[in-house]
Amino acid sequence: MIGAPLFKLSGLTKLYGARVGCRHASLEVRAGEVLAVVGESGSGKSTLLSCASGQMLPTSGGVLHGATSPDGRTVWRDIYQDLSEPERRKLLRSEWAYVHQDARDGLRMSVSAGGNIGERMMAAGARRYGAIRREAEAWLARVEIPTDRLDDRPTAFSGGMRQRLQIARALATGPKLVFMDEPTGGLDVSVQARLLDLVRRLVAEYDLAVIIVTHDLAVARLLAHRMVVMKQGRIVESGLTDQILDDPLHPYSQLLVSSILQT
Amino acid sequence: MSAQDLSSAAAPAPAEEEADYNFAYLDENTKRMIRRALLKAVAIPGYQTPFASREMPMPYGWGTGGVQVTSACLTESDSLKVIDQGADDTTNAVSIRKFFERTARVATTTRTEEATIIQTRHRIPETPLTENQILVYQVPIPEPLRFLEPRETETRKMHALEEYGLMHVKLYEDIARHGHIATAYAYPVQVGRRYVMDPSPIPKFDNPKLSNCPALQLFGAGREQRIYAVPPYTEAISLDFEDHPFDPGGVDQPCALCGATGVYLDEVITDDQGTRMYVCSDTDHCEKTRADAEAAQ
């Protein structure tokens, strides 16, 4: 179900000295909508994700968080200009979540699976050990990890399991918007397929909005409602996923699509 | 002196015996700097206030923070008590008490109720404290998050933003592994519903005494250059889970010497067969209980 708009970039620009990270990027995401940002490495998609997810201050332009007011209107607030650092960090660990390409960046490797999933709940004020544990157990089951691994540390997990655990940790506090950075990168093809399947199921089940950065058009095709294509720091084309994959307009998109389809 | 006149303590004349040094060793400018830090600490309960700790004539880690705080608080009319492990006659307590006898020539006492300033390492006296007393703690590592996050730059940010989730992760991991919160001393507390604070390595048995105490509690960490405080009648809640509540523990038997119950006991091994007995850790309280019993007979 696509709902109210909850995230917007307007004219986002990030410069590294004289070099362009990304320039004049604008996009909008609604509740329950999956947006893929595709492009080859160096296209600016990682810069865009870092700025969008509250980790890097853009040079100019807005990163806007939309909240629905009691009378049903959407109130936009720039996460860097209008939110204080505590407010921004709170947003990042409540309504938003982030899934890293490398699960080690998103997990505490020396803390048990249960502790990893429970951390965000405890940070949000959960103080019943039993309830936290049951909830963590339920999340393990949802991401298809045997629940008897609850007290094991992620160091003892396979790559695919670690990534699923990271997703459970990110989703445990019920975020509305999840940023994903190449979540299937570095995984075997069979493991990738299973993970994508899981993500697709969770997105539908929890009505998540997702901004997923990937160089893999197959990932975009499987998950995304809409996509944007980036080249040299700019968004060169955006539209419905099927539309772009079937009938790319921009020459670069055509190149990208044809090169993927040939391989 | 009491908390009220902390800021206005006048410079007393130097002691005769140690005329080379100022009253209570530190010069007045240094004391003023420490008092400013103390006032800030009292104003923000549980917040670790940086202060320019001086090199003291005893090693870092041996009470330099507590000694500096005591030095900044002492006046000539004070009566000082120094304890280590609850006892007045442990070697380091003796050494620190002698230091102030030499440099400040204040009255010293071993009786808790007679003391106006009590410097302590690792214990809170059993005798309830009053509004006219200051309890000065020696603190080795002031940062309760230190063993979860080694970086000072990071932990200061966590305090500023009240991001204490990690602290509960530690408690969660303890219960998951051991069935209990496996922290027996230096058990973290949240002060005034804001800052999470390390109460120094007192046994968790003493934690309930921290909260709503009538006395001013000051904490000095010399090597780490931090001062913090729990003002009188301030709440200090030991962190826990609702379904695994904080348990102060303690040995369930009376002191073998004075018969007191509900006090912290040291285990003493009396022979090479492992025979042991339990006696009061607070030596003053033990003596008082015995004297009271004798007087009653």
Place this chain on the structure above:
Amino acid sequence: MYVASKGGENAINAAHKLMAEARRGDPSVAELSVAQIREQLRLAVARVCAEGSLYDFDLGALAIKQSRGDMIEAIFLMRAYRATLPRFGYTQPIDTARMMVARRISATFKDLPGGQILGPTFDYTHRLLDFKLAAEGGEAAPAQTAPADPTPPPHVLSLLNREQLIEPAGVAAPEDQAAPPDLTRSPLELPACRALRMQALARGDEGFLLGLAYSTQRGYARNHAFVGELRIGMVEVEFDIPEIGLTVSIGEIEVTECETVNQFTGSKTEPPQFTRGYGLAFGQSERKTLAMALVDRALRWRELGEDDLGAPAQDEEFVLSHVDNIQASGFLEHIKLPHYVDFQAELELIRTLRREAFERRTQNQEAAE
């Protein structure tokens, strides 16, 4: 009946008497004088002054005598004494370009204005125990030295600077423009500016710095250091007296200064330049200042736009938090103090945990049977 042991005070007094006896050693052997230590153990005295951050060779010698040759204990005595001294103000920065050099070498140029002056050095000696020194009363013959040059030699790196081949000396990063903070008067705050880092390194432990510097050479944030110049000698200390509107010389101190030439930086817009590391300490403290220069350079990675390689010597918070040997040894040795209250609390906990673990095991076994 058990009686708790008392008498900590008597025990302490007796221990201190014993220590005084042990310090004296065999009374049939002549007692060391402070002057003998000052003159004949000069490098030890220099280290005590450098890491004690107090320039007084007599007190340094006294501290070594009192500490029975335990260097960190001697440094501690100096520091504690220093903390009691009144602070009149800050001197002008010393000008090492005007140093009367006793030793001055460069590894980067074979010959240079002012020449290479070996001075008193262990370098190129064969490390053979000299049994002649064991026989008492040997007087060293006076060494042949060239007449002292009254004009101080220029800094070697200033020659490179003329061609702009090296970054200028003492370039302050933007955060360093203000008056340098004083590590002994305000608490260490991180991140620190270079001036503050230098203060911490200058009074830091020689052994710790040596290990860190060595680690950079072995590849943990390697910075390709050459000794551009090492100079040892006397410099004047000048003090501003605002009341009379004059700057007066208040004496001379011996210092060692080391400047390293390090790998160059540069980009498409900035032409490449060598960079510098810097070390300075009281007295003849060569190893200390060399190590300091390498660690200083390693800590500058952020300012110079280099990568954080995760090496210990690059980690400002790690280095500054652990470089002070008085803090380190105090905290290390405090574990000798009684901890029986904490230990008691741990004992109770571990007994409970073990009891419960046994109960669980028994239950499981019963359930299995």
